[in-house]
Amino acid sequence: MTLRNISIRQLEAFMAVMETGNFTRAAERCGITQPSLSQAIRELEAELGLPLFNRTTRRVEPTAAGVEFAEDAAKILDDLERSVASVRDLALLKRGRVRVALPPLLAASVLPEIVARFQRDHPGLTVDIADVGTDQILDHVRHGRADIGIGTFAPGEDGIASTHIMRDHLVLLYPAAGPLAGITSLPWQALAEHPLIALRRESGIRRLVEAGHEEARIPFRPAFEVHQILSAIAMVEAGLGVAVLPTYALLSARARTVGSAALIEPEISREVVQITAAGRTLTPAAHAFADLVRTVLRRSTRGGGTVGRAAGAGTEGWRGD
Structure with missing residues (x-):
């Protein structure tokens, strides 16, 4: 036997009859006509192969099968309601x-x-x-x-x-108290006059910095090489040289004694x-x-x-x- 034809509508109709003991009141609770509710109950009974209610002209009573089925049907509907509420919470950004x-x-x-x-x-x-x-x-x-x-x-x-x-442009970070103090823009060629703190070869930023040196026709000879941008910033702060880094590196330099300048001729971005x-x-x-x-x-x-x-x-x- 397959349960593919049992619907939520049928389960809701069944539980409404169980709880009200009356087809008319059950139909009103479900918001459907009494003939539609009766049809849903008949279809459910046909699918299960057993009658769920004893019907007389005066009253509706569940059969033994109806009483047993009601426990599982109520659990199914409760679980479904919780699942729907949970998904709605996801949609409403509550969870x-x-x-x-x-x-x-x-x-x-x-x-x-x-x-x-x-x-x-x-x-x-x-x-x-x-x-x-x-x-x-x-x-x-x-x-x-x-x-x-x-x-x-x-x-x-x-x-x-x-x-x-x-788009994020490369900028120059320099010691705020050094010879570049107050500089707001600088051509790449001027980097040849300062010790450079560079990221190591596996960094994509390093490759852009090398390209900038090549386009400016100056040798790329780092004085120091580090893995992390934060390390480069700390070394600039210590006065050990300058670093070419993405603009968002300035966020990590808020409390540090470093200055920054736009690099021009060429301008390199990513x-x-x-x-x-x-x-x-x-x-x-x-x-x-x-x-x-x-x-x-x-x-x-x-x-x-x-x-x-x-x-x-x-x-x-x-x-x-």
Whole structure:
């Protein structure tokens, strides 16, 4: 026997008769006509192969099978109601979880404000954070360990859909008390006169910095090489040299004694994007979080324009309010 023909409508009609003991009142509760309710009960009995009610002209009484079936039918309807309410809570952003993967610097600088604002607006939602490198971000998104990823990625990544957030220009960070104090823009060629603190070869930023040196026709000879942007910023603060970093690195330099200048001739930028797994539908919570990420990062640019193009772009324009 298959139960594929038993419907929620039939179960609701059955329970209404059980609880009211009357077909007329049961039909009124269900919002249908009495003939329609009677038909639903007959169809249910035919599917089960047993009568569920003894009918007389004066009263309706459940059979033994009806009494036994009522326990399971009530549980089915209760479970369904809870499931529907739970899914509606997801749709209404009352409950849910967002998993986001992004580079450590963005996680340390931009993300805390975004998460705080998100949970203030949606206190029932939680956020799982993976602060990892670019390859790991792609892996997390592809394999469903992250709903969204944020960063800079090569175009045409297999299984990945991307949404543009902003363009980010490389800028120069220098010791605030050094010889470059007060400089708001600088040609790349001038970098040859200062010790350079660079990221190591596996960094995509390093490759852009090398391209800038090549286009400016100056040798690329780092005085120091580090793995992390935060390490480079700390070394600039210590007066050990200058660093060429993305504009959002200024967020982590808010409390540090470093200055910044726009690099010109050439101007080098990269696209910051938000990625998801191609063909995978985002949950309502992930949609809301993704929208907030784009809004905050785009508003962080001066006047909604390109990050870092204004000479001497400071950190105050990066606030998400």
